Amino acid sequence: MVMLRSILLKLSENKGFANWVITNGTTRRMSHRFVAGETLDEAIQASRQCNDAGMLVTLDCLGENVATPADAQKARDTYLGIFDRIAQEKLKANVSCKLTQLGLDLSVEFCEGLVLSLAERAAAYESFLRIDMESSIYTQRTVELVKRVRAQTPCVGAVIQAYLYRSESDIHDLLSYGCRVRLCKGAYQESAEVAFPRKSDVDGNYVKLMRTLLPSGFYHAIATHDPHMIAETIRCAAEKKISKDDFEFQMLYGVRTDIQRQLVCDGYRVRIYVPFGQEWFPYFMRRLAERPANLSFFVRNFIRS
Numbered sequence: 357m358v359m360l361r362s363i364l365l366k367l368s369e370n371k372g373f374a375n376w377v378i379t380n381g382t383t384r385r386m387s388h389r390f391v392a393g394e395t396l397d398e399a400i401q402a403s404r405q406c407n408d409a410g411m412l413v414t415l416d417c418l419g420e421n422v423a424t425p426a427d428a429q430k431a432r433d434t435y436l437g438i439f440d441r442i443a444q445e446k447l448k449a450n451v452s453c454k455l456t457q458l459g460l461d462l463s464v465e466f467c468e469g470l471v472l473s474l475a476e477r478a479a480a481y482e483s484f485l486r487i488d489m490e491s492s493i494y495t496q497r498t499v500e501l502v503k504r505v506r507a508q509t510p511c512v513g514a515v516i517q518a519y520l521y522r523s524e525s526d527i528h529d530l531l532s533y534g535c536r537v538r539l540c541k542g543a544y545q546e547s548a549e550v551a552f553p554r555k556s557d558v559d560g561n562y563v564k565l566m567r568t569l570l571p572s573g574f575y576h577a578i579a580t581h582d583p584h585m586i587a588e589t590i591r592c593a594a595e596k597k598i599s600k601d602d603f604e605f606q607m608l609y610g611v612r613t614d615i616q617r618q619l620v621c622d623g624y625r626v627r628i629y630v631p632f633g634q635e636w637f638p639y640f641m642r643r644l645a646e647r648p649a650n651l652s653f654f655v656r657n658f659i660r661s
């Protein structure tokens with residue numbers, strides 16, 4: 357299983373395979389299991405359905421590792437438009453984006469300027485900008501950039517991955533700046549030098565970090581579909597008398613909708629990560645890698661088509 361995950365994550369960086377998957381009608385259709393569509397209109401429709409079901413949304417226009425400043429600026433403009441559209445449509449939604457989509461590979465200063473303009477747009481609408489966390493080669497730059505932007509406009513938050521050894525220290529650092537954190541397990545291929553190789557250790561660290569975040573007095577997001585992590589979070593909130601309104605669960609579009617609905621029924625705040633856009637390939641591959649059953653679903657549908 358570990359080997360399969362590794363292969364899928366390696367393939368997620370392969371341009372030839374990406375072209376084949378993206379241009380194939382069957383795989384494009386299958387991507388809809390995890391991706392709301394290729395257009396903002398489709399994502400707005402999916403967001404409206406989530407809101408109608410009592411769930412909040414964070415919208416992500418898929419894309420990463422842009423090669424030119426013009427591409428990064430284009431992504432920034434898309435996100436500015438998303439904030440405007442969320443406001444026009446009166447959706448209960450905010451925005452998530454990746455720094456490599458905003459030019460982090462090109463220049464930190466350039467990227468920071470774009471993020472600042474997005475954070476200011478978020479502030480103008482009393483909304484929120486979440487900076488997704490990518491692979492560990494970007495962690496330090498991402499944490500530092502979020503802290504700097506946050507010092508100017510507080511409506512920006514970070515993501516911390518429980519599989520990294522450094523995450524406990526990053527959380528204490530971010531909390532000292534009053535930063536809101538989304539806690540997830542981590543979706544990239546990482547070496548044992550930087551990340552816990554064993555799932556049980558990742559899960560143990562997740563619970564430990566969740567127990568640090570929840571009573572910190574800031575509004576955090578517990579992003580997981582793991583029933584055990586969710587139960588531990590509910591237990592911790594009850595123990596520490598933390599109100600259901602003082603944190604939120606977050607889950608991915610199309611994943612464990614049964615748990616999403618149950619949490620809403622139980623009175624918890626649930627936010628759905630709704631990704632859309634044409635650059636869905638790496639995101640789709642990471643979702644396949646998370647669960648081998650997804651791969652057999654993919655292969656079965658492909659053979660049938």
Ligand SMILES: Cc1cc2nc3c(=O)[nH]c(=O)nc-3n(C[C@H](O)[C@H](O)[C@H](O)COP(=O)(O)OP(=O)(O)OC[C@H]3O[C@@H](n4cnc5c(N)ncnc54)[C@H](O)[C@@H]3O)c2cc1C
Pocket residue numbers: 487488489490515517540541542543544579580581582583585606607608611612628629642643644646647650
């Ligand atoms: C809102 C949100 C934002 C995220 N942002 C980031 C980020 O910025 N950076 C980052 O590295 N990672 C991010 N992730 C991904 C995260 O790191 C994990 O890879 C992913 O959530 C799977 O971990 P899990 O906590 O659900 O636990 P797991 O132990 O992986 O899964 C627990 C159970 O959840 C279900 N499940 C999990 N994944 C899938 C799937 N793909 N398809 C079907 N069922 C599934 C299965 O039932 C599985 O048994 C995000 C996740 C969420 C929910």
